[in-house]
Amino acid sequence: MSARSEQISAWLEPRAEEMVDFLARLVAEPTENPPGVGLGRCARLLGEEMHRLGLDPELVEITGPHTLEDPYIVRGSAGTGAKLLHFHGHYDVVPVQDRNQFTMRP
Numbered sequence: 001m002s003a004r005s006e007q008i009s010a011w012l013e014p015r016a017e018e019m020v021d022f023l024a025r026l027v028a029e030p031t032e033n034p035p036g037v038g039l040g041r042c043a044r045l046l047g048e049e050m051h052r053l054g055l056d057p058e059l060v061e062i063t064g065p066h067t068l069e070d071p072y073i074v075r076g077s078a079g080t081g082a083k084l085l086h087f088h089g090h091y092d093v094v095p096v097q098d099r100n101q102f103t104m105r106p
Contacts, residue, residue, distance in 0.1 A: 044059065
């Protein structure tokens with residue numbers, strides 16, 4: 001294992017339980033598309049976690065014609081400099097097949 005890998009593992013390992021707890025809360029948010037529900041709740045949850053991690057989250061309302069309920073996305077930043085690292089993801093799932101898909105299982 002490289003020195004950098006060891007450094008990353010040393011940072012991650014003590015935080016494993018809190019990461020699993022956050023993941024469980026995130027999976028439990030019933031974001032569903034269609035019809036496009038739960039986006040704001042999920043964005044606020046992500047924003048709270050980003051804030052806790054020292055990032056600078058911003059909730060951005062989705063405007064324009066749509067049928068989404070509570071339509072928000074979240075973005076954030078940390079630090080300054082010439083290099084930029086960008087993470088992108090989405091949190092609306094496909095139509096619900098089973099409500100159990102919002103329950104994390106081992």
